[in-house]
Amino acid sequence: xxxxxETTAFIGVGVMGEAMIKxxxxxxxxxPENIVAADPRRERLDMLRERYGIQVTTDNAAAASAADIxxxxxxxQVMEAVLPELRGQVDRLRLILSIVxxxxxxxISENLLNARVVRSMxxxxxxxxxxxxxxxxxxxVGAEARAQAEALLGAMGERIYAADERYLDMAxxxxxxxxxxxxxxxxxLVDAGVHMGFARRDAEKLVTQTLLGSVRxxxxxxxxxxxxxxxxxxxxxxxxxxLHEMEKGGLRTVLSxxxxxxxxxxxxxxxxxx
Numbered sequence: 389x390x391x392x393x394e395t396t397a398f399i400g401v402g403v404m405g406e407a408m409i410k411x412x413x414x415x416x417x418x419x420p421e422n423i424v425a426a427d428p429r430r431e432r433l434d435m436l437r438e439r440y441g442i443q444v445t446t447d448n449a450a451a452a453s454a455a456d457i458x459x460x461x462x463x464x465q466v467m468e469a470v471l472p473e474l475r476g477q478v479d480r481l482r483l484i485l486s487i488v489x490x491x492x493x494x495x496i497s498e499n500l501l502n503a504r505v506v507r508s509m510x511x512x513x514x515x516x517x518x519x520x521x522x523x524x525x526x527x528x529v530g531a532e533a534r535a536q537a538e539a540l541l542g543a544m545g546e547r548i549y550a551a552d553e554r555y556l557d558m559a560x561x562x563x564x565x566x567x568x569x570x571x572x573x574x575x576x577l578v579d580a581g582v583h584m585g586f587a588r589r590d591a592e593k594l595v596t597q598t599l600l601g602s603v604r605x606x607x608x609x610x611x612x613x614x615x616x617x618x619x620x621x622x623x624x625x626x627x628x629x630x631l632h633e634m635e636k637g638g639l640r641t642v643l644s645x646x647x648x649x650x651x652x653x654x655x656x657x658x659x660x661x662x
Contacts, residue, residue, distance in 0.1 A: 397455035400462030411543025426451035452477040460486040464657040471499040483533040490657030503528040514544030522559035561650035
């Protein structure tokens with residue numbers, strides 16, 4: 389997808405903002421001189437400028453006024469303060485791309501006086517190009533701008549388009565927050581290994597490779613997770629004993645309730661006055 393020398397401004401350059409910058413540069417979608425990063429943290433900006441050769445500023449409005457494409461990549465808790473800074477600076481843009489959890493298309497378009505908005509939810513594996521993003525677009529986003537949004541998001545990994553915006557809050561809870569659930573599960577398994585007597589580095593290697601291999605096997609096999617679980621679970625065996633204890637402890641219920649809590653929180657984060 390050609391960007392024809394257009395300038396893309398990133399408002400907020402935390403983990404996911406940097407992940408997208410890294411991805412688009414590695415895929416040569418944008419040149420460093422065509423990227424402007426805005427953030428209040430001067431030391432963060434200096435590091436990004438040195439690492440990627442991009443333009444930087446602490447002035448959100450200045451970054452937006454210089455842009456052809458705007459990426460909103462701030463924390464949802466600060467959107468209420470950021471949107472008024474940008475109002476009147478971006479009404480001419482043909483694409484505003486948000487990766488902010490919870491904040492709706494309607495809220496962004498009404499606050500920025502521009503209905504050409506794409507909303508998305510990537511996740512942290514996007515830092516190494518192995519993430520997945522669910523995204524949707526308002527009807528006002530043209531075909532070329534949609535293609536540009538898809539290219540920007542594709543720089544972080546896989547993409548799923550959702551015709552209904554309600555799936556974005558669901559994706560926030562399932563895949564956006566999902567890596568944290570996996571990391572907690574990893575941590576618990578490692579601690580169990582250490583408790584049994586493994587050195588921590590050995591327990592970490594065993595757990596990491598087991599998870600990595602299991603996911604790859606699941607992808608290649610095409611089987612339902614229950615079928616894969618049954619392959620490992622012999623009647624009266626060690627795995628059956630372990631799974632019995634996990635089911636008795638409510639592992640499935642706790643996971644489900646956690647995801648639902650994240651879903652409700654994502655919906656609440658979108659409550660920003662128009």
